[in-house]
Amino acid sequence: MTDILEADPPKKRLDGIKKAAILMISLGPETSAQIMKQLPDAYIQKVSYEIANMDHVSREDREAIVNEYLEMSQAREYILDGGFDYAKNLLNKALGTSRAKEVIDMLNQIQLRERPFNIARKADPQQLTNLLLGEQPQTVALILCYMQPDKAAQILVNFPPEKQADIAERIGTITNTSPAIIERIEQVIESKFSTYIENDTENVGGVSTLVEILNQVGRTTEKAIVADLEQKQPELAEEVKASLFTFEDIVSLQKSDVQKVLREVDHDALVLALKGVSDELRDFIYDNLSSRAVETLKEDMQYLGPARLSAVEEAQQSVVTVIRRLDEHGEIYIMRGDQDAIIE
Template sequence: MDSITKAASIIIALGADVSSEIFKYLRDDEIEELSIQISKMDSITPQQSQEIMNEFYEQCVQQKVIAEGGESYAKDVLLKAFGKERAGEVMERINKNGRQVAFEFLKKVDYKTILMMIQNEHPQTIALVLSYTAPEVASKILAELPPNLQVSVFQRIANLDRTSPEVIKVVENIMLKKLGSMASVDMAEVGGIKYLAEVMNNVDMKTEKYIFDEISGTTPELVEEIRKRMFVFEDITRLDNMEIQAFIRECDTKDLTIALKTASQEISDAIFGNMSQRQQETIKTDMQYLHNIRMSDVEEAQQRIIAVIRRLEEQGTIVISKGEKDAIIE
């Protein structure tokens, strides 16, 4: 049975009310084609209808083609078509099958092997594969790619959003044919700014500088957004006492007061422990009178402090540990 006949069968099974809503989202030529096919269909056996609806339901669940409602909506479709008992049987069978995580095998492969697998692939393929690896693994691979390829892959990771199961399967088979066919994969959110920030937190300073210098020429706003997320307020505990004292001297006292309002005990201890007694008392007193403050104000104050830390890092005053720590020569 061809796809148009299956579509017409689903429309018939859903009934006139639901079908009229579906037609609102179709092009005129699609409505015409479906209407003609429906008019030609004299009858369809219960078995055929059941098979078509089973197939439709499985696709809805496995690929999440329904933007809102997802599995719940697909369940409603099946309930309307076959009733509660039969719908329950099909849903139970589908759910038992489960779905594997894409590129699961990469967890058992060292980064050198992954690098050999992808280094001659298209940058888009490399970006997809790296997006399924841990940030520390991706950072090592990124650092060993040719400089021009680093930039291309970096930009493509930033633009990754959702990748279809079909594309993922193709790339999986290219990367590791021995695994054969894997289970269906949900539309997966991969890559993006947050992921790149985690990757860049783990690359060495030379690689970071090269990539950011290159990207800044074309998309400076991307670099700025990634930098904002690279060092978070909680990472202050990674700094030593002298470095904490250095950024405290550069920060506005008001920002410190607001930022510490929701800070963990560990961060508060680290910052207060590097202040003079007088400054501690001033800020703690101000915090007592700080009421009804918006979370957005706290986050903005923390971002301003982070900006100071990043500026001091660029000046060489502060060294933010990245990836594996270098040996310190005393």
């Protein structure tokens, strides 16, 4: 079941958690409840949140997700019966060459995540090289067999020439290895690698990460999270709010920067984004457009009619996304918290 949470076929481009939520909705509450019990807590929370915030599922999406789940389940059974070649042959007959390839590719990705030496595949090549330089050639060869070819090549070239040949020969002659040996080596490598990098930590999370996430969610969710932080961790909430850019914050931009943003924003998105905003904000936008553009914008807004809050928030978020992109590329400047102002 967790496969459908992670695999993402090329054509659908749906988030894995959304796909799982759609599947749960399609299967009904009783069946979904039984499936939920078998999922890790982290997935249950994510899927439950997605279900709670999903107010509409198109028939096309529902059918596509259910069909994908059935195809994946069927393909797994074929693999268990006779391996990938057997599964590929049957899937080609059942689904056609193109769709069969998509399913096989997804299963290959899933299998890759389940293969031994996962920590090695995720590790930085240079760090892993430093660790493996002291290992026996047969150990290095075994690990490289389970790694991505390009990363394995990066590691192999760092060994002395004579050791490269020894490792290459062993890779070429490995046919099978006891699972117990693989597991034992994997445990040793993971233990050594965790010790090796214990002082080489990676910066993850924190206010900047939270702000990046909040700048991508809908305004309703953003406001609810910030309000909750204000109750539980007021100092963190203030820090987040100082860095968080909202659609209304567009008035804090320089006039020239606003004009750059508006040139990049889709016209229809801007029409929808201005639905229900204050007169001051709307006038601010008008002041940064040509008279002809303002006339067109007002006309389109007049004929827009009622709009869903979620659609308006999505349009506003698309404007914020443009602003963040231009800021990251240094094309405009966003004031954040106590940062110094720009002197022109």
